[in-house]
Amino acid sequence: MEEVKEQVISLPRLGQPAPAFEAVTTQGPLKLEDYKGSWLILFSHPADFTPVCTTEFIAFAEIFPELQKRGVELLGLSVDSVSSHIAWARNVEEKTKVKIPFPIIADLNKEVSMAYGMIHPGQSKTETVRCVFIIDDKQIIRTILYYPLTTGRNMDEILRIIDALQTTDANGVATPANWRPGDKVVIPPPNTQEMAEERLKEGYECVDWYLCQKKL
């Protein structure tokens, strides 16, 4: 397999438009723009028929219904071929009875991997690391997670981030550490002294003017 040499490339950043792509997948050719209006989790895995990736695919398939309820689509990626993806997905279904319901990009030419900075030569010069890009319905990158080859991802955290981002968008609030749906949310800090003084009179639960929370 061709090695990827270390090079300086511009990586996607939070708040920027997700890099456009057109890719061959297990559900036919897809473009990023096909997902406009839906949230999208684009995630990479190192290789088909490997143990940690198999546990992750089963776990992604298991949270798929919860993601669908939140208007989120899933799109996997590795540098394997479509035939390999199909064979692996069929094997997973045969052995574990879990059907992989989302498409998987066959990024043999590494175009998408490179555009999204998914190959980290310090981890592997040929495989993608475990990346998660959460892209919103306007195709803006909202979260980027990188996991090393040896560590499987945490699906609860991925769902929690989706819930937090969608709560933020819907209510103009932030979410504190370890927030879960139903917990209190954080009121964005005031920008002026006047707003800081008014903040304390508004009936929020405040530790001080800069840390106020409320129930939604």
Next chain:
Amino acid sequence: MACISPDGKPTASGAKMLRALKAKAGSAEQVSQQAGLPLFRVRSGLRELEQAGLVSQKGGNYQLSAKGSELADSLPA
């Protein structure tokens, strides 16, 4: 190809889109609803059906071509 098999026959999802368009011309969103397929698959599929000359599009509104109508009519109900 996701909608048309190498032998020229529509796949299950291709047939759903053709049936949806046979029932009513419309936008990708409307076809998605009618066919019960995710919007991203319909957008990709309509592109493929258009390239195959089975569907035409004007201003985001899709309809079957004569060739597409013929194929849709031949599908089992």
